[in-house]
Amino acid sequence: MPTTTTTPRRENYAGKRVVITGGLGFIGSNLAHALVAAGARVTIIDALLPAYGGNRVNLAGIEEAVALIDGNILDADLIERAVTGADVVFHLAGQVGYVDAKDKPFVDLDYNGRGTLILLEALRQSAPQARLLFASSRLVYGPITAIPVREDHPTNPLSLYGIHKLLGEKYIGYYAHEFGIHGVSVRIPNPYGPRQQMKHSKYSIVGWFIRQALDNQTITVFGDGSQERDYVYIDDIVEALLRLPLSGKAGEAYNIGSRERVRFVDMVDTIIRVAGSGRKEHVPWPADYEKNETGDYTADTSKITAATQWEPQVGLTEGIRKTVEYYQKNREYYW
């Protein structure tokens, strides 16, 4: 696929062979829906590991249109067979929670570090022409020293999750430079929207709060909730993911973000207002949480806009409304 100089469009994916690792998860499955709609031939690799975000119901409506491989990112032979002949690979498989990473450091190293290296070696050996998109995280930054955060901000992660996402980015950079593998990384801040797992609070605070509100429960806010976060709606994430392999620069990492500075407590209030149920309660910060507090976060997204003309389209209230509607309809599959 040649790099586009005009706005990359979904039509570029028509007829293309696309592989999504972790394609049953939140972001991967939404991406799969968009790719099927665009006419791509989609293969999903997912191990459906317990506690992670994979859910077969996420493919409802496109089950017949995608090939599903029950496989693990650490299975090098399987990965190599799966990517052979691919035009684009979206690498979303990984250990998801930064809290879990602390308790299982080697699991996180394997899934977020070694898994990405296995995939890159597979591309180098068997699909060197494929484009690659790696889902990284804003947690690569660690303590924030300047807002909005540019991609050249220092990277001193406060979690093994962030360290291993950074490792994946460095692999992407190295394989681009050394072997010409066209990979790009995207640093995703707080993602939310339909098809996110809702069984526990560890992966998405927005999703969990929506569940609590829909269940008419009390949402706990640490401190005054004045810390600013960058909540990005899934449709904006999918659009960025689709564009970056087409016109991002090989080896580079790109921020995405909402361009809204939203205080944590305002996100909570929006959820309660849109859901029409639930309430909030302020409690003191536990010591353990404060240690992982990075400070306010808002992404500078000028780099991806310059490269792909991507712009976030969905504001917080609209995104929460769409998400609430989805779970009101599909609650039985996620609760």
Place this chain on the structure above:
Amino acid sequence: MPTTTTTPRRENYAGKRVVITGGLGFIGSNLAHALVAAGARVTIIDALLPAYGGNRVNLAGIEEAVALIDGNILDADLIERAVTGADVVFHLAGQVGYVDAKDKPFVDLDYNGRGTLILLEALRQSAPQARLLFASSRLVYGPITAIPVREDHPTNPLSLYGIHKLLGEKYIGYYAHEFGIHGVSVRIPNPYGPRQQMKHSKYSIVGWFIRQALDNQTITVFGDGSQERDYVYIDDIVEALLRLPLSGKAGEAYNIGSRERVRFVDMVDTIIRVAGSGRKEHVPWPADYEKNETGDYTADTSKITAATQWEPQVGLTEGIRKTVEYYQKNREYYW
């Protein structure tokens, strides 16, 4: 061990229990000699992996004074037993060559990444009070954008070796912040001196050229050899390693360097002059080597000097002279 505010001295190690991973190698064995002389109780862990730098003759004269464990850094149980009760741990075990890392990416990930994580977990579980020194590399920087290079220079390694050393540094920073493990990293540029392996050219170009000169062979110089490097003599490295655990700041990385800007070709000329044999020949750069060329490198060493009062003492000519003398005497054990 309390942090010293005055110049940290070797006497601080008297009676202390010290563990050196990779202690049969070049830097580890020289460090062991210094520690034994200072009255430390030294335990060495070394797997003596073929092709790496371990060599039993490196302990000549102190064999009876150190405990030697034949073990691998990936053996978590063994590492945990070995560090229990330690006051200071010097972590020098690793895959050594950036060229080998390209061909064996997972070996490099295991020995330089996972091995460091295993050691940190062992300290967290069984020796949380121990001080830790991690041997990193100037190759964490990648392409050099500003000279002399400060520690906050961008880190975009051009090798898996550099990526995994950077990973080790991030682990050190995280375990300091999250668990209070007092680890520091030292970014070593081109080291040279006695007890370095001389069997092949992959780990030390200075050592290899000394061998070629002593064998009266022709030393090959790519291009005009005008690229600047930072060659640090082993005694200066050992002194930095001894001081950093005592007065470096937990979680931080420190450069060391010679403070000399030495052109590659001048290093070669010095070797030939001091050895009194050998000659040089200029040849064009092979394409593969140019790809790994990072540009001129000289370290800014003000950070370690501020923290420990360390200063390099040995200039290039003196260092080469001492090194040549050592191998003239001990050639049979290294050739």
